[in-house]
Amino acid sequence: MTRSRAMLALALTACLWSVGGVFIKSVEWNPLAIAGARSAIAAATLFVLLGRPRVSFSWPLLGAAVSTAACMLLFVTATRLTTAANAVVLQYLAPLHVAILAPKFLGEPTKPRDWAALAVAMAGMALFFWDDVSPDGKLGILLALGSSLAFAGIPLCLRRLGGRGGQTEAVLLGNALLALVCLPFYFQGSPPDMKGVGALMILGVFQTGLAYYIYTRAVQHVRALEAMLIPVIEPILNPVWVFLFIGERPSLHAAIGGLIVLGAAAVQGVLAARGK
Template identity: 50%
Template sequence: MSVASDRQTAATDIAIDPAHRRAVWLLLATALLWSLGGLLIKWVSWNPLAIAGMRSLIGAAVIGFIFRKALRFTGSFEQIGAALAYAGTVVLFVVANKLTTAANAILLQYTAPFYVILFSPWFLGERADRRDWLSLAMIVVGMLLFFGDELSLEGYLGNGVALLSGFCFAWLTLFLRRHREESSISALVLGNLLAGLIGLPFMFQSMPDAGGWVGLSLLGVVQLGLPYVMYSLALRHVRAVEGILIPMIEPVLNPVWVFLLLGETPGPLALLGGAIILGAVMFRAVR
């Protein structure tokens, strides 16, 4: 049997695996909860780095309490790497949003799949197939249409920070996938604590009001803690490329919440781009 047919057989086995199917649903649910971030952050009037730090500390406390019996802080290369990549992802994205447009920050962070496809064969022994490349191409076109009116060539520093956030997001996915046989939850707790420490100096400049604390609690538990737990669990049963491509419906869902709750309507090109992204993700999800 040829190598190509071996890969095709393996892909078919994965596609009909119930654990793989459940993992895909976990990834879609993860994207849904991640997409609440834009709306909830608007709810909190506080320094952005303070928000990033506090939601991470809340997330660490909740995850640590729920999974306290499963936590194993081994200090392994994969665990430390995942923690550093996690902290870099969440903190750098907040900084990028301060230095460039939100559209630029989101689009450039989602260069992450290119890094995953580039490093997966060497780091994980997993190669992208033609469906992965086709899905990624469709998503890039959809992203450009979706954010086309808001993209800017200004804010070079912010654009660079957003690219670095995407690089960290890619390595978070790679480390969690490689760390799947150990307690990846422990890496998330460490990453949240590190992000919290980075944001700590900015928390003492002022304090949010009661409504802000509600928003921070939702950010820490619903938008950050729970979805990253689901993400790490899903990566045990899907390849890293799938794990980075399927949640890319998140930027599309973000303005849906804004439309439903604030009445802001996206333009026709954004709707077309969103439809293309959604179609590409569904195409990849059903294999």
Template identity: 45%
Template sequence: MSEKSKAVFLMAATALIWSSGGLAIKLVEWSPMAITGVRSALAALTLVLVFRGRLKFGVSFVQLGAAVGYAGLLITNVAATKLTTSANAILLAYTAPVYVALLAPWFLKEKTSRSDWLFIAVTVGGMVLFFVDKLSATGLWGNIIAVATGFSYAIFTLCMRAQKSASPVESVIMGHMITAFCGLPFMFGSTPSAESWLGLIYLGIFQQGISLALYTWAIKRLGALEAILIMTLEPIFNPILVALGYGEIPGKWALVGGFVVIGAVTARGVLPLLKREKAVNMQRRRIK
């Protein structure tokens, strides 16, 4: 198997491992904050062991901002998954590019194009559909928290872009450490069962720790377009696994909204790359 084929396989494996997080969180019977705290403590330890000798922690504003954004992403995602359907939690998190497009002109001095505004309008329309379904009080709050997940993801992305030599590992480890510290007070209220501990170990070591090591290896050997397309497996398989393993079925309007959001996010990532590739090919033909 070639190195490129291995990268495709490992990126797909990463997406599937990440997609299993919704089901694992649903099956762990414990406080959401306690779950995310233990998961992050195990993940931080795993990543430090995997990347030992190669880590360069700093105290820059953008690295700390990325860590705080990642911690917010971790905490709100677990809380949202517990309070609403796993499909709603993961799909609303994928609205992050909306906030990136809105904040990039101010934070990164990157201009938002007309096509970006169209993308924002379509994605917001998809978000609205999640709230059309009949929701319980907790489900409504779960959806609102899931929107906060997307915003936290955007902060993480913006701060990572602002780093000149962006390496996600240090910021991710710092984010996990912040999350573990925030979850610590909630770990003493009750004790999880043996089955829940197995779920926590899987979430921390494999779903968050080892999967990131696979991602960082594969992303260096794949094009941006390939990575974007492969990673759409996560929001697709997350609700499927939860439906099969937990019996949770998202509402019809949430499914429609999910297709709209994923379609818009994928198109925004794919179309610029296709245009760039077309321009490069035309330039090559002129040179010949």
């Protein structure tokens, strides 16, 4: 896979991740049960896509698996204990963590243009969620910060695997782990109806399984920070689907913030694809 195709693959990953908000709203069930069931379906999807997974255990593989499970679990829990906007904005501090850690952890330098793109993207994100961010839910805020660290750990550990392979297997293992952790919550409340089951299938197969399959292929051909900065468009795209399918219109400054984030990601992607 060329760097240009890897950038397009990361953008496609962000698009697949972004439909989560629309379909999760269609499932009437415990949020942790939704997260676990989605990951169980995703793990099965990744198993099928891989054909015959070969897991060679190493600390980067286990790190990526634990980071994947922790990221999704902490994010779902954070959204229950603070506002969804808080959880999203704080989770997407992950590129900042990667920018700080990648030079030492991977030997991948953070360039001046990376810091500029990161600053612009974070400013756009803050503007996008300006109306909804609040200081409410301190525990949820702490969990969201933990989610951002776990999110950063995914590309860092996947990149550390390097030529040894096992990137997709690591994410498969992480989803299977989360499915097991959430097992007790499957029996709380009534199970989802057929509409909810259909939404869970879409979430598991496409929004998580296929998305991570594409992501783990792309991350092998880009720097860890690029693997974080391009998908930062995901929370911006989420309200687009909500607008198209539900009719909720974003505010003017949210639209401006979204355009800023999309612009920063696009410029970063083009420069990275050209090897600059």
